[in-house]
Amino acid sequence: MSGGGWCGRGDRPRTFPKRKPVICYDSPAAASVSHALYDDLRHRALLGETILKLEVPKKSARTWEMKKGDLCRITVTQGSQVGDVNFWNLQNRNERFYSGKTRQLHSTHLTVYDRLWSCLPYLRPMATVVADSLKKYGIDEDGASIHDVIGTRCDDYTYKLITGKDRSGSCHTYLTEAVKKLGMSETDVHDVWNIFMCTGFSKDTHKYFVKASPAVKGDYIEFIADMDLLVAMSTCPQGDVSIPVGQEVPDDKCHPLGVEVFRASDEN
Template sequence: MTQAPADAEARRAVEPVICYPNETLPVPDMALYRDALAQAELVETVVAAPREACAFRVPAGGFFRIRSVEAPQVGDLNLWNANDLSERFYSGKTRALHGAHLTTGERMWSSFPHLRPMATIVEDSLDWYGIDAFGGSVHDVIGTRCDPHTHHLLSGGQYHHCCHSNLTRALADATGLSAEAAAREVHDVLNVFMCTGFTRDTGQYFMKASPVRPGDHLTFFAEIDLLGALSACPGGDCSSEHSSDAARCAPLEVDILSVPQEMLKGWQPPARNGYDGSHGM
């Protein structure tokens, strides 16, 4: 290791600066959303079976709720614009705007050039967890999703129930895309109910047993027409490993809820980002 310079401690002591101060972000009308949710009616429940994924659609102005049932289980969530798959959830920018983990009042933002809210979290039954002594928290936008390519890189094995493959099959079934085409549309996820962080000594991404229990839920307001896919991760509660058949796994359920239009007076789907797209040319 390189010998530390004489002013090493002074350099380390420089105070951090938030990269993206978010005080000017559009503020969601949480009171409106809560009132609308109180009048929402269940339309459909879709099930992500253990080590499988489901697809679902939610119109703009509706809600969807991901629920834990039977046993602790984490899920990997992808979102697309239901009318244009090129607009998809952008986990990296969401992380930059809100932080490594999401909770009530925070949003899932879409990819360039759109960069607008796709969904807003209106209920989080795990918001009490906060950040634990290890630096862990829930609902992360750190991890990319377990996938068969990394699995093969690390183990040499062929495994088809990684979240990437589960989401691929669900999207292909929902859209008629080929497996190859669907796999290209699958993207980095919101790790629902997953408890994660970075180790203090090595900076490595870690997971630990999720605090989720049957009955816990995460509820979203759909800001635009959405196509979603949710994988019930093969890691179960991610207390030991993922990408294998060893962990105990449970299903996850997705409730689709409809709201009377009069409950959303004054609300409009967010416009696409206003940047002119010229890039200085």
């Protein structure tokens, strides 16, 4: 065979026809909720009793339980801080949060009336967002938004991949330590809902990017439990996530988050 090998032989400039984007899961009924119903559930829960109030200290994780119908409010109590949240069915921990399917059924970023879905073969709503103090942020000029289900929890394995250094101090580590107290293991920790985190994909390369979270003291997000839940949340050691993983994060960029759970009383 004369003149070079197979690779590249016959290459010609190629053009591609323009196609219209098609939403893969276009508003399935199960992904939609009655706004009036969930507004009422929220109202009744907030008029009921506070059954849990805790602080998740910076660079740590905590777990808590919720009954179906309970409302959870997570609040920025000091400085800007993101949280990584895991969910399990309280009675069956094999049923857990499925970030990928949640992303397909709703969006890359969740806000009011979006739902959080469980893994296969269950595929059921675990919780529904009912309030979000940052909902008006929308999608900014760079395509970024808040409360994503596209990024994963930070972890020490990827940190070593990037830096070549060993470390013990990540959302994965904190969540693992928290669930071990309940007889669970590292393999029970799964992809998370990144609350208060501002993220997107770059327009030129489609690389995942982060921005400093716009959340400030007093910002909050609330969700109603659609089943009995075990919830775990870490306070990310990246703080407001304005610094890329692998670079040093000053300790004063990290803060706690507050958790409250409300339950409707029989009277309201």
